Amino acid sequence: xxxxxxxxxxxxxxxxxxxxxxxxxxxxxxxxxxxxxxxxxxxxxxxxxxxxxxxxxxxxxxxxxxxxxxxxxxxxxxxxxxxxxxxxxxxxxxxxxxxxxxxxxxxxxxxx
Amino acid sequence: xxxxxxxxxxxxxxxxxxxxxxxxxxxxxxxxxxxxxxxxxxxxxxxxxxxxxxxxxxxxxxxxxxxxxxxxxxxxxxxxxxxxxxxxxxxxxxxxxxxxxxxxxxxxx
Numbered sequence: 387x388x389x390x391x392x393x394x395x396x397x398x399x400x401x402x403x404x405x406x407x408x409x410x411x412x413x414x415x416x417x418x419x420x421x422x423x424x425x426x427x428x429x430x431x432x433x434x435x436x437x438x439x440x441x442x443x444x445x446x447x448x449x450x451x452x453x454x455x456x457x458x459x460x461x462x463x464x465x466x467x468x469x470x471x472x473x474x475x476x477x478x479x480x481x482x483x484x485x486x487x488x489x490x491x492x493x494x495x496x497x498x
Numbered sequence: 499x500x501x502x503x504x505x506x507x508x509x510x511x512x513x514x515x516x517x518x519x520x521x522x523x524x525x526x527x528x529x530x531x532x533x534x535x536x537x538x539x540x541x542x543x544x545x546x547x548x549x550x551x552x553x554x555x556x557x558x559x560x561x562x563x564x565x566x567x568x569x570x571x572x573x574x575x576x577x578x579x580x581x582x583x584x585x586x587x588x589x590x591x592x593x594x595x596x597x598x599x600x601x602x603x604x605x606x607x
Contacts, residue, residue: 428585428597476540484529484548485589489540
């Protein structure tokens with residue numbers, strides 16, 4: 387069954403802690419993306435990767451880091467430098483029609 | 499700068515028709531997308547327009563006018579399950595998606 391999975395569904399972060407959000411896809415798509423969504427706002431791009439071992443900063447990359455060691459996986463780390471991490475985090479890949487993005491179920495990050 | 503405008507919230511009655519507008523100003527244009535997002539869930543793809551005109555898909559239709567920088571999503575025979583946010587997004591000249599803030603649609607019985 388093809389798709390995009392994200393885990394966990396909910397994640398709690400303590401002050402000064404780094405946390406990692408998982409994103410896995412078995413659609414054989416090259417491009418993967420991380421977005422942040424805050425209430426009443428549009429999606430904001432954090433990082434994206436067009437190919438394995440390569441990734442680019444989006445509009446709000448500060449306080450975040452990513453890796454792309456495998457085509458199927460694109461984990462996002464929210465570092466302690468991100469002072470306002472509470473948000474809904476969405477992972478996406480690109481398919482057809484032209485550049486259509488398909489999303490995983492999302493991870494909601496909350497700060498304790 | 500790049501900008502996409504949509505109404506923040508709209509209310510409609512079950513069984514009626516509603517039109518959600520989207521205007522955009524972007525550096526280049528390679529297509530416009532509409533997504534539906536239910537509360538607490540991820541967006542799901544509804545439609546893609548790259549040429550002017552109307553694309554119909556069941557109860558949902560999407561219209562594009564590139565010269566006016568304008569699109570709308572038309573929902574017919576509204577059902578309670580259509581209560582959701584509707585996101586407009588434009589693919590710019592660098593093939594980056596620019597997202598609107600979304601329109602929250604409330605359906606009343």
